[in-house]
Amino acid sequence: MPKAQALEYEVGNRTVRLSSPDKVFFPERGYTKQDLFEYYLAVSEPMLRYMRDRPTMLQRFPDGLDGEMFFQKRVPQRGVPDWITTAEIKFPSGRKADELCPQEPAALLWAAQMSTVVFHPWPVRAPATENPDELRIDLDPQPGTGFADAVKVAALAREVLADAGLVGYPKTSGGRGIHIYVRIKPDWPFVEARRAAIAFARELERRDPVAITTAWWKEERGEQVFIDYNQMARDRTIAAPYSLRANPRATVSTPVTWEELAQVEPDDFDLRTVPPRLAEVGDLYAGMDDVAHDISTLLEWWERDERDHKLGEMPYPPDYPKMPGEPMRVQPSRARTDHAE
Numbered sequence: 460m461p462k463a464q465a466l467e468y469e470v471g472n473r474t475v476r477l478s479s480p481d482k483v484f485f486p487e488r489g490y491t492k493q494d495l496f497e498y499y500l501a502v503s504e505p506m507l508r509y510m511r512d513r514p515t516m517l518q519r520f521p522d523g524l525d526g527e528m529f530f531q532k533r534v535p536q537r538g539v540p541d542w543i544t545t546a547e548i549k550f551p552s553g554r555k556a557d558e559l560c561p562q563e564p565a566a567l568l569w570a571a572q573m574s575t576v577v578f579h580p581w582p583v584r585a586p587a588t589e590n591p592d593e594l595r596i597d598l599d600p601q602p603g604t605g606f607a608d609a610v611k612v613a614a615l616a617r618e619v620l621a622d623a624g625l626v627g628y629p630k631t632s633g634g635r636g637i638h639i640y641v642r643i644k645p646d647w648p649f650v651e652a653r654r655a656a657i658a659f660a661r662e663l664e665r666r667d668p669v670a671i672t673t674a675w676w677k678e679e680r681g682e683q684v685f686i687d688y689n690q691m692a693r694d695r696t697i698a699a700p701y702s703l704r705a706n707p708r709a710t711v712s713t714p715v716t717w718e719e720l721a722q723v724e725p726d727d728f729d730l731r732t733v734p735p736r737l738a739e740v741g742d743l744y745a746g747m748d749d750v751a752h753d754i755s756t757l758l759e760w761w762e763r764d765e766r767d768h769k770l771g772e773m774p775y776p777p778d779y780p781k782m783p784g785e786p787m788r789v790q791p792s793r794a795r796t797d798h799a800e
Contacts, residue, residue, distance in 0.1 A: 463533075466493070468500065473542065473565035477572050484523040484576070485709035487514035490730055492523075495703065499571045502701040505742035509700050510567070512584040514546040514558040516696055517570055518577035524705060530579075532556050543569060546585035550694050551779045560585050564750070576705050579696035582652075585646070590645040591652040594629065594754065595697055596659065597690040598637040601672075603682030609637045610720045612663070612671055612684045614788040617717060619663050623756040628747050631725050633704030633712040633786055638697055644751045647758075653691040655757035657773055660686035661764055667752075675774045675792045689776050703730060712744040 463481040467474050480493035499506070517531040531641040533556045534545050546560035560644040561567055570578070597757060598609045613629060616639060620627045627639040643652070657673070663686055664671045672683040689695055698712040713728035723783040728736070749763060781788070
C-alpha cells in the first residue's frame with residue numbers, strides 16, 4: 460500500500476506539515492495521526508490560552524500507542540522551526556533544559572506532528588519559572604475506589620477551597636481521577652506552593668478521614684482517594700486541559716463545571732466528543748486568569764499544623780535529593796523490618 464502523502468495546514472500565519480497522516484495512533488478506535496492532529500487543531504485556541512508561556516514536556520508516541528513511548532523534556536537543537544519558542548527550567552538535580560514554551564497555536568500543532576499525544580505543562584510561566592502561578596490539586600482514587608468517589612471528595616474540596624478564600628476549576632483527568640486548578644499569585648517558590656498543597660490535603664483528610672488519605676506510601680492508603688500533594692513539587696506535571704490521554708479510548712482531560720461532575724463519566728470526553736462540546740459550552744477555563752489568589756491562608760494552616768499538631772514536611776518523590784526537614788524516605792513496612800533486624 461503506498462504511503463500517504465504529507466498534508467499541509469494553515470495555522471495562524473504558519474504552515475504546519477503533517478507527515479504520515481494515515482498512521483494509526485489509537486488502534487482500538489482506529490484513530491490516525493491525522494485525527495490526532497485535527498483534534499489539536501480544533502482545541503488549539505483554549506489550549507493555548509491555558510498553555511501560553513508554560514514550559515511543557517511532551518509525551519510522544521512515534522508509532523502510535525502500540526509503539527515506543529518517551530517523554531521529551533528538551534526541544535531538539537536541529538530540525539526545529541525558528542518560530543518555536545522555549546523556556547529554561549531547572550530540575551531537582553540542578554540540571555537545566557530548554558522545554559517547549561508555546562506562544563502560538565502552531566507550536567501545539569508542531570508538537571502533534573512530532574507524535575505528541577499528551578502535553579504536560581509546568582505550573583509556571585516564563586520568565587518566572589521558579590514561582591508557580593497555579594495550585595494543582597490531584598484527587599487520585601486508589602484500588603477499590605473510582606471516579607464516583609473522587610467526585611464526592613471534589614465536593615468537599617470545593618468547600619475547603621472556599622474556606623481558604625480560593626476558587627477552583629475542576630477537570631477530569633482522563634482516567635478515574637479529578638484535577639482542580641487554582642490560579643494563584645506567583646509570589647511563592649515551589650517549596651511554599653507545595654506546603655500550601657500539603658496543608659490543603661491535610662485539612663481535606665481531617666474532614667473525612669474515612670474517604671481521604673494523604674499517605675504517600677501506597678501500603679498505607681487503603682481504599683481511599685489519595686490527595687497527591689507532590690504534584691506541586693518541582694518537575695511534576697499534570698496533563699493539560701484538553702490534552703488527550705495515552706489510553707485506548709483516546710479520552711481527554713476535560714474542564715467541567717462543579718455541577719456537571721456528578722453527572723459525567725471520564726469516557727464521555729474523547730477525541731471525537733470534545734470538539735463539539737467545546738463549540739457548544741465554550742472554554743470553561745476562560746475566566747480562570749481573571750483573579751490570582753493569595754495562598755497565605757493555606758500557609759497559615761501549614762504553620763498551625765506544624766505548631767499544634769507537630770506535622771511538618773512529608774516525603775518528596777524518590778528522584779529528589781534529600782530535602783530539609785523531610786522524614787525518612789523509606790516505606791513503613793521496610794522501616795519496621797530494618798529496625799527489627
